[in-house]
Amino acid sequence: xxxxxxxxxRICEDLIAPMREASRMLENLRQAGLGAExxxxxxxxxQASARVLxxxxxxxxxxxAELGELTLDLQPRRLRELMDEVEARWSAPAEQAGVRLLxxxxxxxxxxxxxxxxxxxxxxxxxxxxxxxxxxxxxxEVSLGTRLGEExxxxxxxxxxxxxxxxxxDALQFLPAASCLDSGKGIDVTLGLALATYxxxxxxxxxxxxxxxxxxxxxxxxxxxLPPRPIDRDPDARAPAGRTAxxxxxxxxxxxxxVVEALCDMFECSTESVGDGVEAIEAARVxxxxxxxxxxxxxxxxxxxxTSEIRKLPGAAGRAPIIALTANAGPxxxxxxxxxxxxxxxxKPIKAERLLEALENALADSPAPDQRVAAA
Numbered sequence: 001x002x003x004x005x006x007x008x009x010r011i012c013e014d015l016i017a018p019m020r021e022a023s024r025m026l027e028n029l030r031q032a033g034l035g036a037e038x039x040x041x042x043x044x045x046x047q048a049s050a051r052v053l054x055x056x057x058x059x060x061x062x063x064x065a066e067l068g069e070l071t072l073d074l075q076p077r078r079l080r081e082l083m084d085e086v087e088a089r090w091s092a093p094a095e096q097a098g099v100r101l102l103x104x105x106x107x108x109x110x111x112x113x114x115x116x117x118x119x120x121x122x123x124x125x126x127x128x129x130x131x132x133x134x135x136x137x138x139x140x141e142v143s144l145g146t147r148l149g150e151e152x153x154x155x156x157x158x159x160x161x162x163x164x165x166x167x168x169x170d171a172l173q174f175l176p177a178a179s180c181l182d183s184g185k186g187i188d189v190t191l192g193l194a195l196a197t198y199x200x201x202x203x204x205x206x207x208x209x210x211x212x213x214x215x216x217x218x219x220x221x222x223x224x225x226l227p228p229r230p231i232d233r234d235p236d237a238r239a240p241a242g243r244t245a246x247x248x249x250x251x252x253x254x255x256x257x258x259v260v261e262a263l264c265d266m267f268e269c270s271t272e273s274v275g276d277g278v279e280a281i282e283a284a285r286v287x288x289x290x291x292x293x294x295x296x297x298x299x300x301x302x303x304x305x306x307t308s309e310i311r312k313l314p315g316a317a318g319r320a321p322i323i324a325l326t327a328n329a330g331p332x333x334x335x336x337x338x339x340x341x342x343x344x345x346x347x348k349p350i351k352a353e354r355l356l357e358a359l360e361n362a363l364a365d366s367p368a369p370d371q372r373v374a375a376a
Contacts (some may be wrong), residue, residue: 016056024328030298035347038328058191060123064303065198072116072202076228076262079155080109081255083144085121088127090142096130098138108144112262113225118349119199120252123207126192127159127219134163137216149319152226228266245363246288249273250280250303251295251325256348260293260325263352267359277301277309284310289320291362292344296326308332311341321362325350 034042055153064070086107087103094101124142131140141160146153200207205223212218238348247269249260257273264271274283276298284292292310296303324337329347337345 013049016060016105019049019053019056021254022046023053023329030330034312042261055191056194061119062191062195062198065195066200071204072119073351074114074116075259075350076112077115077305078110078119078258079107079144079146079153080105080111081258082117082121082124082317084288085255086128086142090132094132094140097137099137100134101128102141102143104143104147111146111153112228113155114228115225116199116203122192122197123158123196123221124157126189126196127157129189129191130193130219131159131161131163134161134216136159137163140232149224152224155223155225156220157222158220159210160216160218162212162214164215168257172331174340245269245290245359247271247291247359248283248289248320250275250277250279250292250298250306252276252298253295256295256325259350263350263355264359266352267356269359277303277306280306281309281313284317284320285313288316291359292320292322293320293346295323296328296337304336307337307340307342323358323362 023046024047026042029042042051069274077238083103083105087101090101090103093114111181124144128140130310131137139162141158143160148154197207200221200223203223203225205221207219207221209217209219221333245264245267247264249264249271250273251257251260252275254275257275261273272283272289274280278301280292280294280302283289294303294307298306301309303324303326310320310322311318321343322341322344324335324342325348326345327348329345334345343362344360346355
């Protein structure tokens, strides 16, 4: 007979898919040109659904971790971006709590590693969330440092607060701090900290906690993360006739562009990037790209319109394979993208193997550069 925790975990897992669909529908509704008041309410609903979805995913992951079934999805990411996201995520909540947040990064700004980005961010969010909620905290210092070690990049994270700690308590007892429960963020913090311990352990580290010389405590962990490496594969399958692919990345989100660029670099492809459909048309007009990776929802001009306009360009520029990059990849969506002139779809969040497969197929179906020039 299943235990209560198993039943709760199963309920959480069953609710994740419909909650994601509800969030997607809210986002689509928000993009429908509503009035200011309706748009504001959509934003509030999106924020609420995002929090519920995070709780459900954390609870489901925690159960998998307890069963030893938690697996990591390693993708190439730049560590400097992580601290940018932490600062963006916690600046407003810290200010509302009357806490000064200091975020720093010490290392090569272009340092890229293979990491399960969502789970590493969840772990750091849990540490920061605890510090924000702790009684008496006025200053929180979040730092991430990287250095090259013998086996990879040594990544050290520290979250230091100046809150009030119980005298004589063991450090590990501070993690699910009672003061967090009084803050209204107790469920988020408690679940997040519990899962963070498993995540950091799964990545080869250990979460520690130490009393400061002054008030408060410091939580820290150290990981060794590998740099991105080329995938072992038949090079002829990726680049027919020994071609080196030159790829245009189109996305209005700078972080998304850097992720795709890092993946293309793994596949030994060169890239250029632009931020919307208008810029994509101009780039396609003057450049010769083997493949165009096109986001769908963008300001000024969306990906579907940009694709239709690119297809009107004369010669080789108008025939470059275009792959859609989008979170909306249902059957009806895919048919719409293909009808607009795209050749395939890669769903976000992007999996390296899926992007590689799409690029290989696009390159295999398109002529080599010298053939394209002759055809033009």
